[in-house]
Amino acid sequence: MRPPPRPSSARAPASLREPRMQPMKPSAMSKRKLRESSGESAECISQVQKILRERFCRHCAAGRLFGMEQQHRHLLELLRRTTVHGESNSALLIGPRGSGKSALLNHVLKDLREMEQVRENLLEVHLNGLLQTNDSVALKEITRQLQLENVVGDKVFGSFAENLAFLLEALRKGDRSSSCPILFVLDEFDLFVHHKNQTLLYNLFDISQSAQTPVTVIGLTCRQDILELLEKRVKSRFSHRQIYLLNSFDFKQYMKIFKKQLSLPAEFPDESFAQKWNNNVQLLSEDRAVQGVLQSLFQHSKDLRSLHSLLMLACSAVTVHHPLLTAADLQEASRQHSTDSKANLVHGLSVLEICLIIAMKHLNEVYDGEPFNFQMVYNEFQKFIQRKAHSMYNFEKPVVMKAFEHLLQLELVQPLERPSARAQREFLLLRLLLDSSQIMDALQVYPNCPTDVKQWAASSLSWL
Known part of the structure; x- marks a missing residue:
């Protein structure tokens, strides 16, 4: 007789076996979650970079003004009276480079455009002494920015004053109260002083004092002795309004500015990330290595432009894999910032x-x-x-x-x-x-x- 098969050692054919459940690979789920989380982090980092870059750009009015509240009120009221009441005027913003002259003006213009009474009722002409090196170039730029090329055409004028008067006459809409006001911004104002006979300055200041189109002239300069450089006839037509900007804050205030400039706003889309970022900024401000970097920069230059340049370099190190700033990032940014070009x-x-x-x-x-x-x-x-x-x-x-x-x-x-x-x-x-x-x-x-x-x-x- 054939002995019965031993069940312990017998195996069923492969076709009759129960299908073996394959466990799901844990790496697949983790990779999917990792992709989702990294996608959210990438979006947060992108938002952080956008907000901080806009804030650190000195021509952008996204950031806060520090220590300029009085100057801001003064200039805002001056331009408001021009746009609302049709008053003409002139003023000079005087301060060292990096003191915030351009930032102040951009903040004022931003606030002015948000007023209901203005409603884009202000024409702006921006000139720069480094670009408009003589009066003819400046006049062409004024014509271009006021979009009057077709009006001027091939007309020939006897003098600069006649040409400028024709441009302003073309913009008039009746009496002084209904004319559209014009703001002339002269950056690097001291370079316009070197134009032949100061003709551009003379005519702009003369128009700002006459009963023509409402015109306000704002000059930005770092020369403290700018009035001494003006000709007598130009000086007599200037209103002698001077707004001075000086960086008068101490190191404690400088540290507060550092924290405010790096902190994310309350309306940031991801509240948890914003809270984590702001807590990290607070820890950075208490770090001795960071304080040493900022102390060295403060002693070298108190202007906020230098601080913004340092923070811009540091924030460029922020990535998805390195989402928070460290003291080492600021130290490396300081090393790059202080690199000697020579x-x-x-x-x-x-x-x-x-x-x-x-x-x-x-x-x-x-x-x-x-x-x-x-x-x-x-x-x-x-x-x-x-x-x-x-x-x-x-x-x-x-x-x-x-x-x-x-x-x-x-x-x-x-x-x-x-x-x-x-x-x-x-x-x-x-x-x-x-x-x-x-x-x-x-x-x-x-x-x-x-x-x-x-x-x-x-x-x-x-x-x-």
Whole structure:
């Protein structure tokens, strides 16, 4: 007899077995959730970048004004009376660069456009002294911004005043009360002073005092003595309204500005992320490393433009994988922000040009900063070659002169006076525009700098 099969060892055929349940891969669900969460994070980061970039842009009126409340009220009332009551006027915004002149004006114009009484009843003409270098260019720009090219056509005018008067007459709608007011903004106002006979300023100020189209002229300048530069006839037609802007806050207020500028607003779409971001900003403000970075910047420059540049660099490091700012981000941004542009030029120089700069450095040390000439630099370089007995540095004098002229073109070396045609180049007095620390820092990161050149630069005495 055949023994019965042992059930313990017997297996059913593959076709008769119950289908085995395959467990769902956990990585699939986690990847899907990760994609969803990363999508939300990417949206949050995009919103953060947009809000902060608009806030840090000095021409944008999205951010807050600090310490300018009185000036804001004064300028807003001045322009409101122009737009609502048809009053003409003129004023100057005076303050150092970075004090917020453009930001103040942009905030005032933004607030003005939001008033119900204005309703876009104000024409704006923005001129810049760096672009409109003479009165004819300025007049063409005024015509373009007022969209009067077709009205002017091929007409010929006898003078600048007639041309400007024709433009303003074309905009009139009857009497003074119903005419559309015009705001002229003159950025870099002190450069318009150098126009021939100050004709543009004279006519604008003259119109702002006459019973014609309502016109207000606002000038922005960093010159404190601007009134002394105006001609007598121009000064007599100016209203002498001057609004001064100064950064008068201390370091405590500076830290508060830092927190407010980095904090997200209450209306941010993702409340939990905004809360996490703002808590992180508070922790950053209490961090000693961050305070050290801000203290160094505050001592160097109190203007908010520098702070905005620093924060813009730091916020560029914010990504989906790095959603919150750290003290290291601000330290790296500070390093980039304070990078010396002249020292960076040294990184692209040849070894011969580096040697000439080191020779000038030693001449400054030996002669206590007195000016030098090419012949002195060449002799110093020759001493180094003889000391080291290196044939690789033994260039002919015309080649060395060519390298020296390249340093002059890069403005790393500056002549004391304008060279004449008869002056010998070898004996022209010069001054080095790099100090010893800048040269040594640049040599530390110079790629493949020869060791003996570094040693020569580090020596405190010249090769006598």
